[in-house]
Amino acid sequence: MTDDIVTARPSNAAEVADLVRRAQHDSLPITIVAGGHGPWSHAPAPGMRIELADLSDVEIEGLALDGEDAVVHIGGGAVWGDVAAKLGADGLAISSGDTASVGVGGLTLGGGIGLMVRAWGLAADQLVGAQVVTASGGIVETSADENPDLFWALRGGGGNFGIVTRFDFLAHPVTGIAYGEYVITGDAGRVIRAARDVMRDAPRELTMTYMDVPPMDPSAPAGARISAVWAGDDVERFRQVMAPVADLDGVDAEYTTPAYRDILLEMPEPVEGAELPPCFIGGNGLFTRLDDELIDRLVAFRAAYPASVVFLRSLGGAFGEVPQASTAFPARTATWFVMAGAFDIPGVVDDDARAAIRADWERIEAGRLAEYGNFADTERPDAVPGMFTPEAHERLRAVKAQWDPQNVFRRNHNIPV
Incomplete structure (x- = not known):
């Protein structure tokens, strides 16, 4: 060693x-x-x-016919911003993460709750095949028909089972998208309730995200806002659906029709030798519903800790139509993804504050169905079973025993044999 x-x-x-x-x-x-x-x-x-950065090709298989999905082969080292730009030139898109620098591999293997998750499901739901380098150094193809257990595990089970060198996705035709930004200067709790009520009966074309971040977060403007993505070019219908949010006092709405690539967040490149960001105290969860008690706790959390973040994304639609056992991803009955946490800033946050933050987060997470591994940024072996259903966790262990019995691929949310 x-x-x-x-x-x-x-x-x-x-x-x-x-x-x-x-x-x-x-x-x-x-x-x-x-x-x-x-x-x-x-x-x-x-x-x-x-x-894997040099494995980043994006290839559309054949000619994409009008109105039909197309098979797209994407290298395991590609990032979503480049993929969105390439596919957008051909009128196609895949529901990806919300940040351009996110890798196709990590996001997809962990599930992938993207900006079109209600329209098309998870990134993993759009996967139809993959090329995988195994722990023994072999190269195999996998799909629903070829090595199906391995294919099942790749769709939400993380990087436990091999190195994916090529992903095969179904990409969807996009005639256009409508995008809404709703800057919140009024009562955040009231706005979140209105958004929740809209999403109860919203068309699957609509996916909504709420974010409230401090000035220190470089990935988004400070303050509270909702962003909404409509998978289609019917801007007037989109406006009508979002009116209960847009018409509230203390909400400033703006509508655009950008390319999909243009709504992805841009993160700054990491500076070599720069200090690591402060630790994050909090977590995330997949929730059956966003009830008033949960909303009140989230709003109070953000108000109590100035250097804190609250992030919500609507689920349901295509995400909820996938049978639970079809992939390794948990909690298909969830209708909201929730994340909340505070930054542990040296000299600002003391032991009493840390304890208070943890206690408040534990009250928030108490009602969750499962944790989303892609948003868990530390290795916590004891938490891994909570990222899956019990049945999926046992099946993942069996797949691991078949494909990686020596646990070669272990620097992840690890599922040991």
Whole structure:
């Protein structure tokens, strides 16, 4: 064993397989970087670091016919901003994450709650096949018909089962999208309730996101706002559906019809040698409903801690139509994703404040169905079962035993045999 870091940038699946065999021979732990958006990607770890950035091709299979989905092959190192730009030029889109620098690999393997999640489901729901380098250094194809158990595990089970060097998705025709920004200067609780009520009977074309962030967050403007994405070009219908939110006092609404790529957030590139951001005290959950008590707790949490974040995204629609057992992803009955937490700023947050933040978050999370692994940024082995249904967790362990019995791929939300 060595404390050195060996970095490699393969350009094809065969080279990835060679690197896995080499790491096995030399007893080197493996870290996979597919996009480099999350904190684990930038943390130094001894062993072999396999960066997939050169596997980033986006290829549309054949000619996409009007009104029909098209099969798209995407390299395991691609990022969603580049994918959205490429597909948008051909009038296509895939429901991805909301940030351009997010890797296709990490987001998809963890599920992928994107900006079109109600219209098209998770990123993983749009996956129809994949090429995978296994723990033994082999290369296999997987789909619903070929190695189906492995394919099932890839759709929400994380990076536990192999290195995906190519993803095969169904991309959807987009005649246009409508986008609404609703800046909130009034009663946030009242606005969230109105948004919740809209979403109860909203068409599946509509996905809504609420975010309230402090000035220190570089990924979005400070303050409270709702962003709403309508999967279609019927702007007038979109306005009508969103009117109960837009017409409230203390809400300033703006409507645009941008390209899908243009609504993805842009995160600054990490600066080499820069200090790591402060720790985050809080968490996330998939909730059956957004009731008044939960809303009140979220609003109170944000008010109590100035350096805190509250983030909500509507679910349902296509997301909820996928049978629970069809993928490894939990909580298909959830109608909202919720995240809340405060930054542990040295010199600002003391032990009493930390305890108060944790206690408030525990009261919020008490009603959740499951935790969403893609938004959990620390390795907590005891928490992993809570990211799946009990049945899915047991099945994932069986798939792990078949494809990675030595736990070669373990730097993730790990599912040991």
